Amino acid sequence: MYDVIVVGAGPGGSSTAGFLAKKGFKVLLLDRAKFPRDKTCGDGISGRSVQVLSELGALEHFKDVEHQDMYGVTFSSPEGVVVPISATKSKNSPPPGFVCRRFVFDNVLFEHAKRLGAEAIEEFLVTDLIMENGYVVGVKGRHEGKEKEFRAKVVVGADGAGGITARKLGAYNDDESHQAAAVRAYYEGVEGMEDKIELHFVKESLPGYFWIFPLPNKRANVGIGMLVSEMKKKKINLVKTMEKIIQENPMFKERFKNAKRISPVKSWILPLGSKRVKNYGNGYVLVGDASSLIDPFSGEGIGNALTSGKIASEVIAKALEEGDVSEARLAEYHKRLFDLIGDELNTNYNMQRLGRFEFLLNLVIRKAQRSREIQEEISRALLNPQEHKKFVKLDFYLKVLLA
Ligand SMILES: Cc1cc2nc3c(=O)[nH]c(=O)nc-3n(C[C@H](O)[C@H](O)[C@H](O)COP(=O)(O)OP(=O)(O)OC[C@H]3O[C@@H](n4cnc5c(N)ncnc54)[C@H](O)[C@@H]3O)c2cc1C
Numbered sequence: 294m295y296d297v298i299v300v301g302a303g304p305g306g307s308s309t310a311g312f313l314a315k316k317g318f319k320v321l322l323l324d325r326a327k328f329p330r331d332k333t334c335g336d337g338i339s340g341r342s343v344q345v346l347s348e349l350g351a352l353e354h355f356k357d358v359e360h361q362d363m364y365g366v367t368f369s370s371p372e373g374v375v376v377p378i379s380a381t382k383s384k385n386s387p388p389p390g391f392v393c394r395r396f397v398f399d400n401v402l403f404e405h406a407k408r409l410g411a412e413a414i415e416e417f418l419v420t421d422l423i424m425e426n427g428y429v430v431g432v433k434g435r436h437e438g439k440e441k442e443f444r445a446k447v448v449v450g451a452d453g454a455g456g457i458t459a460r461k462l463g464a465y466n467d468d469e470s471h472q473a474a475a476v477r478a479y480y481e482g483v484e485g486m487e488d489k490i491e492l493h494f495v496k497e498s499l500p501g502y503f504w505i506f507p508l509p510n511k512r513a514n515v516g517i518g519m520l521v522s523e524m525k526k527k528k529i530n531l532v533k534t535m536e537k538i539i540q541e542n543p544m545f546k547e548r549f550k551n552a553k554r555i556s557p558v559k560s561w562i563l564p565l566g567s568k569r570v571k572n573y574g575n576g577y578v579l580v581g582d583a584s585s586l587i588d589p590f591s592g593e594g595i596g597n598a599l600t601s602g603k604i605a606s607e608v609i610a611k612a613l614e615e616g617d618v619s620e621a622r623l624a625e626y627h628k629r630l631f632d633l634i635g636d637e638l639n640t641n642y643n644m645q646r647l648g649r650f651e652f653l654l655n656l657v658i659r660k661a662q663r664s665r666e667i668q669e670e671i672s673r674a675l676l677n678p679q680e681h682k683k684f685v686k687l688d689f690y691l692k693v694l695l696a
Contacts, residue, residue: 295321295445296613298432299411300419300458303332304342304595305581306451307402307411308602309609311349314410316610321443322406322413323434329400332453333477333561334595336514337363337490337506338398340380340389340676341596345603351405358397361507362388365489366675370658371496371651373544377489378661378668380675389676392490392506392514394479417441422448422461428576428618429462447609447618450579451602454562459583464570466585469525471568473501473592475518476531479556483513484548492591493545494658497538500649512555515539518563518592520645532558565589566597567642569631573623578605586634590641590648590681597634604629637678643685657693664696 299310302324310322338346338360346352365379380389407413414436423431423442431444450458459465466472486507493503501519508514517535524531535558539549564585572584580586581598588594608626612618631638647653661667670689674680683689 295319295443297321297447297449297609298323298443298445299449299451300432301450301452301456301583302328302403302406302413303399303451303453303581303598304402305453305583305598305602306449307399307406308345308349308599309449309451309580309605310411311351311402311406311409312603312606313609314406315349316606317410318610318613320411321445322411323417323419323432323443324413324415325418327415328403329396332395332399333475333559334395335475335477335504335506335516335592336392336394336398336508337593338391338393339593339596341678342599343390345596345599348603349405351402354401354405355391355393355398358393358401359509360391360393360397361509363390363392363488363490363507364388365672367487367489367491368658368661369491369493369495369544370655371494371499372655372659374655374659374662375544376658376662376668377487378671378675380672382676390490392508394508394514419452419457422458422577429574430576446576446613448577449605449609450577450583451581452583454564454582456583458577459570459579462574462577462579464572464579464584466564466568466570468568469521471565471585471589472521473518473563473565473587474521474524474531474560475516475563475592476535476558476560477514477516478535478554478558479508479512480515480549480552481510481512481555482552483511483515484551486511486513494648494654495538495542495544496651497534497542499651503535503538521562531560563587563592563594565642566634566638567645571627572630573627574620576618578609578623578626580605586638588641589638590644600634601630604633637681640681640685644681647685653690660693660696667693667696
């Protein structure tokens with residue numbers, strides 16, 4: 294009997310398990326994979342992630358592994374204007390984010406959760422939830438060819454997009470207008486990369502973007518993402534579109550001239566936070582992608598997975614101490630999480646919708662290239678998600694027009 298079973302050891306699961314184990318609870322962390330394992334991702338670790346990693350005591354462990362510090366974002370518009378924006382508080386401040394292959398990143402976090410006291414079983418495939426008297430009381434699964442069951446006072450679903458826990462609990466986001474699809478591959482020998490992640494709103498990638506996230510030794514995580522509903526409506530093949538951009542777009546064909554793809558192209562789904570699912574109930578909560586928390590504009594999900602893990606651990610800890618793991622008690626998790634990120638998700642959903650207008654992207658990026666004031670506005674917003682609100686207000690576009 295455990296206090297908490299966490300299904301899935303990605304950022305959402307390892308952070309929940311780590312925070313709870315740190316508080317002294319008996320935690321079992323299960324994952325179907327053997328670590329280290331890959332996860333299809335852009336590998337961009339934002340300021341929000343850095344904050345939670347630091348609170349968990351995990352940040353220092355990234356100093357010793359392969360990663361690339363990042364100091365801002367380079368944007369480009371459909372008409373080909375490029376503008377690099379710094380996102381540092383001052384000249385000597387630490388990097389606000391970094392790029393780290395998930396093969397490496399998730400393993401560091403998984404090892405950290407174990408060091409904090411979580412018991413872990415790899416290659417354990419959870420196949421079902423155990424329900425009693427309307428409560429989730431454990432999980433069933435397969436490990437080393439045998440059927441096994443474990444019981445706990447609370448089960449945390451952290452099994453990512455397409456996972457079993459959200460499906461079993463009726464919380465799965467299968468709405469194609471609130472899901473993105475993305476493909477990514479690793480390249481070697483990409484020219485012209487600097488200390489910034491690159492988001493390119495090239496014509497071929499709209500409504501979505503093409504990214505280049507720099508890694509050490511001229512390697513890069515390269516990909517493209519788009520809303521599933523739009524992709525299907527326009528019959529877009531993401532792999533072919535990415536190849537076309539790399540081979541034909543004048544902004545990239547020179548940069549990729551000597552580059553070599555060093556991995557297969559992989560695709561995966563992104564459940565977006567523009568759709569809110571019920572992520573708590575009697576004896577359970579859902580975190581990260583299982584709770585559909587990905588930023589609808591940027592596609593960033595690691596920060597919200599870590600944040601949801603942190604808040605879930607705090608609410609679960611209190612619920613366990615009070616001996617009440619009912620839906621009513623665990624509802625505090627949903628409330629606290631959306632009090633913190635709800636507004637931002639709504640705003641960024643509106644930004645995603647505005648981003649479909651090519652002329653707006655052209656206008657903002659063209660003006661940003663010329664105006665220090667607009668650059669500073671964007672830079673502040675990169676550092677502080679609360680400031681995203683201005684991008685969906687008329688005032689901002691008037692300021693842009695006058696800049
Ligand atoms: C192409 C692409 C690019 C992206 N780029 C970025 C980016 O640059 N930055 C960013 O912040 N976000 C990005 N995201 C989003 C990010 O990858 C996710 O939001 C993040 O991984 C969510 O973490 P998680 O812990 O909720 O789930 P996951 O990382 O998916 O982890 C889920 C874990 O559960 C395990 N699991 C699944 N089913 C079971 C089962 N039945 N039994 C046991 N274990 C199970 C899996 O093995 C896995 O380890 C991207 C996503 C995609 C698809």
